Amino acid sequence: MSDVTLNAATANPEATPRSAPLTAVGPIAWARTNLFAGWLSTAVTLVCGYLIIRAVMGFVDWAFINAIWSVPVNANGVAQTQACRDLAGSGACWAVVTEKHRFMLFGTYPYEQHWRPALVCILFVALYIVSALKRFWNWTLIPIWAGTLTAIGVLMWGGVLGLPYVPQERWGGLPITLILATFGLAFAFPLSILVALGRRSNLPAIKVLCVLYVELIRGVPLISLLFMASVMFPLFLPEGMNIDKLLRAQIAIILFAGAYLAEVVRAGLQSLPKGQYEAADAMGLSYWQKTGFIILPQALRTVIPPLVNTFIGFFKDTSLVLIIGIFDLLTAGKTAIVEPAWQGFGIEVYVFVGLIYLVFCFAMSKYSAGLETDLNKHRRR
Amino acid sequence: MRPGPAGQGANGRDAVTATRRLNFLRLAGATAITAVLSLPALAQQPAAPSGTTIDAIRARGTLICGVNTGLAGFAQPDSQGVWRGFDADYCRAVAIALFNDASKVRFVPTTAQNRFTALQSGEVDMLSRNTTWTLSRDTSLGFDFTGINFYDGQGFMVKRSLGVNAARDLNGATICVQPGTTTEQNLTDWSRANNIRFQPVVIERLEEVVAAYVAGRCDAYTTDVSGLAATRSAQPRPADHVILPDVISKEPLGPLVRHGDQRFADLVRWVHFGLIGAEEFGITAANVEEATRTDARPEVQRMLGRNGDLGQMLGVDPAWMARIIRGLGNYGEIYARNLEPIGIPRGRNALWTTAGGLQYAPPFR
Numbered sequence: 001m002s003d004v005t006l007n008a009a010t011a012n013p014e015a016t017p018r019s020a021p022l023t024a025v026g027p028i029a030w031a032r033t034n035l036f037a038g039w040l041s042t043a044v045t046l047v048c049g050y051l052i053i054r055a056v057m058g059f060v061d062w063a064f065i066n067a068i069w070s071v072p073v074n075a076n077g078v079a080q081t082q083a084c085r086d087l088a089g090s091g092a093c094w095a096v097v098t099e100k101h102r103f104m105l106f107g108t109y110p111y112e113q114h115w116r117p118a119l120v121c122i123l124f125v126a127l128y129i130v131s132a133l134k135r136f137w138n139w140t141l142i143p144i145w146a147g148t149l150t151a152i153g154v155l156m157w158g159g160v161l162g163l164p165y166v167p168q169e170r171w172g173g174l175p176i177t178l179i180l181a182t183f184g185l186a187f188a189f190p191l192s193i194l195v196a197l198g199r200r201s202n203l204p205a206i207k208v209l210c211v212l213y214v215e216l217i218r219g220v221p222l223i224s225l226l227f228m229a230s231v232m233f234p235l236f237l238p239e240g241m242n243i244d245k246l247l248r249a250q251i252a253i254i255l256f257a258g259a260y261l262a263e264v265v266r267a268g269l270q271s272l273p274k275g276q277y278e279a280a281d282a283m284g285l286s287y288w289q290k291t292g293f294i295i296l297p298q299a300l301r302t303v304i305p306p307l308v309n310t311f312i313g314f315f316k317d318t319s320l321v322l323i324i325g326i327f328d329l330l331t332a333g334k335t336a337i338v339e340p341a342w343q344g345f346g347i348e349v350y351v352f353v354g355l356i357y358l359v360f361c362f363a364m365s366k367y368s369a370g371l372e373t374d375l376n377k378h379r380r381r
Numbered sequence: 382m383r384p385g386p387a388g389q390g391a392n393g394r395d396a397v398t399a400t401r402r403l404n405f406l407r408l409a410g411a412t413a414i415t416a417v418l419s420l421p422a423l424a425q426q427p428a429a430p431s432g433t434t435i436d437a438i439r440a441r442g443t444l445i446c447g448v449n450t451g452l453a454g455f456a457q458p459d460s461q462g463v464w465r466g467f468d469a470d471y472c473r474a475v476a477i478a479l480f481n482d483a484s485k486v487r488f489v490p491t492t493a494q495n496r497f498t499a500l501q502s503g504e505v506d507m508l509s510r511n512t513t514w515t516l517s518r519d520t521s522l523g524f525d526f527t528g529i530n531f532y533d534g535q536g537f538m539v540k541r542s543l544g545v546n547a548a549r550d551l552n553g554a555t556i557c558v559q560p561g562t563t564t565e566q567n568l569t570d571w572s573r574a575n576n577i578r579f580q581p582v583v584i585e586r587l588e589e590v591v592a593a594y595v596a597g598r599c600d601a602y603t604t605d606v607s608g609l610a611a612t613r614s615a616q617p618r619p620a621d622h623v624i625l626p627d628v629i630s631k632e633p634l635g636p637l638v639r640h641g642d643q644r645f646a647d648l649v650r651w652v653h654f655g656l657i658g659a660e661e662f663g664i665t666a667a668n669v670e671e672a673t674r675t676d677a678r679p680e681v682q683r684m685l686g687r688n689g690d691l692g693q694m695l696g697v698d699p700a701w702m703a704r705i706i707r708g709l710g711n712y713g714e715i716y717a718r719n720l721e722p723i724g725i726p727r728g729r730n731a732l733w734t735t736a737g738g739l740q741y742a743p744p745f746r
Contacts, residue, residue: 078722088617102462103461323495343615
């Protein structure tokens with residue numbers, strides 16, 4: 001083609017001379033076309049650039065350059081936070097995190113036993129990683145989960161193997177958040193599949209029960225379910241009979257998450273063309289074979305994005321247990337700044353707690369994105 | 382809803398609201414149960430537990446004590462997760478009386494919402510959680526308040542530069558207040574009674590309401606005086622702020638137990654009186670050993686278990702009070718250790734005998 005153009009140019013000397021083509025590659029060229037295309041674009045770029053740089057510099061100044069990382073503690077164990085207060089907001093007082101990080105992470109768990117909840121957190125993360133690897137997607141996952149959860153229970157409670165017994169009300173911080181989220185979703189997900197199938201069932205009793213369950217639970221806020229589990233349920237039990245507070249909250253969370261997930265799963269079931277059901281029936285598969293081999297594998301992978309959306313939402317919703325006096329990660333963080341010496345350093349604590357939530361939620365999000373591409377290779381949209 | 386940890390001003394007075402809500406819930410619960418299960422009495426007033434509370438505690442080996450989820454000076458976990466504070470020390474005192482061991486307490490953090498259910502259902506043996514003594518709680522909720530260990534009340538804090546000396550001068554002022562508690566109601570009642578007009582600035586979270594006050598969005602900040610004192614002491618220059626002498630409500634706080642077990646109520650009551658009495662007699666953690674051996678005053682001898690059988694009458698070891706004082710100190714020492722560092726002066730909680738305050742112990746005989 002270039003030959004033709006060239007010949008055409010030489011053949012017609014009257015044609016206007018054309019400048020050489022721009023080097024349309026490289027970052028400079030990209031910036032020129034996208035950021036400085038005209039005077040308006042240039043102005044917007046400069047204003048935004050200025051604002052971004054100011055904000056970043058301000059944050060760096062606050063978070064790193066002017067920050068105080070530790071403060072002395074006097075003989076009575078009271079931190080001397082005067083240096084932090086003198087900053088008057090110009091720098092972060094990370095000393096509050098340095099001083100209180102173990103309380104925020106592990107709550108009121110006995111201090112010298114903190115290695116146990118720490119190990120529990122590591123076990124949880126390891127469990128997530130193992131479960132995420134496709135190589136373990138077979139029967140081995142069941143003993144792995146059973147073993148890990150038993151180990152977690154033994155570590156948290158103790159009372160065996162020479163570990164001192166730690167009652168549940170002393171648990172706190174990150175392990176509580178991970179326990180509530182993991183057990184909550186691990187139980188809610190199978191429950192939600194059953195409910196979703198039940199809602200599409202032809203058996204009227206099952207269908208009505210499932211519809212009732214979903215609509216009742218979805219119709220009230222999680223906070224009122226927790227309140228019910230914590231405040232009202234004990235009044236219905238005979239005197240002296242107490243069900244563990246954490247277990248009550250856990251059941252409320254499972255029921256609530258189950259109702260939401262059930263609707264997500266039902267959406268997946270309904271997205272399948274009728275032909276899939278009919279073909280499975282024509283093959284002579286039983287109901288459970290049809291559901292297990294044909295319907296669910298297709299339905300679930302369609303709804304990965306809303307599923308993970310709900311998972312992430314529930315991971316964060318576990319922090320609502322604060323209203324019933326359970327010290328999850330966020331509550332422990334808030335409690336850490338009740339002490340007068342540390343009052344007023346909420347931002348630092350919230351940044352620290354927020355980062356932990358971000359790590360878990362971002363990991364979930366990235367993994368699900370990978371899983372989605374992987375499972376839906378055959379029909380990339 | 383009021384998150385416990387933020388509840389510096391929550392000194393028990395979210396009380397009325399919480400009580401109403403609880404009553405409503407109990408009613409709703411009872412109705413639901415009646416309708417569904419035809420078992421009307423299930424959600425009614427908790428009956429007295431079978432057996433005595435003291436026996437149950439002894440059998441279990443620990444006292445279960447409901448405390449605040451976090452209130453500076455009263456109950457708050459320190460950096461190592463150990464519960465500290467005035468209310469927490471009262472739990473420890475009862476544990477020492479029962480077990481001679483301050484560590485035999487399980488602290489259960491309770492919120493303003495679930496504290497009463499926790500006590501009614503037997504989840505905790507006692508509440509030591511800055512709860513205001515009111516008639517309805519004493520009767521229809523089925524509790525026994527065992528005494529008043531802290532006289533609190535709602536007050537005002539203003540900046541010194543404002544030049545305000547009394548609450549009456551606040552006419553036309555903007556006042557920062559947290560919603561959802563009786564604080565707001567007390568403020569309105571007081572302004573109406575005194576014909577004072579004010580502009581409320583209502584902010585839910587403690588940190589934010591304090592920040593609004595410090596930033597000058599309002600002229601005054603109102604909550605319980607103990608909360609004001611703690612906030613004031615946390616300011617960079619506490620002297621810049623004045624807590625006005627006017628107190629517009631009564632908030633008598635104290636430990637409470639379930640109705641129907643007088644022995645346990647007596648024990649908690651006399652642990653409190655013992656702590657006060659010890660201060661009246663000048664017995665401290667430092668001199669209690671010596672006083673047990675040498676103090677000739679008959680009442681001291683009875684209190685410390687050298688003479689008489691007061692401990693036996695309460696169902697505890699004769700040396701119960703001596704051990705409590707050895708472990709925790711008397712009332713004044715507990716107060717000085719927990720509340721004075723955060724800027725709450727003795728004020729009305731001083732002894733009646735020596736300082737004309739309200740704290741007073743009946744005789745030990």
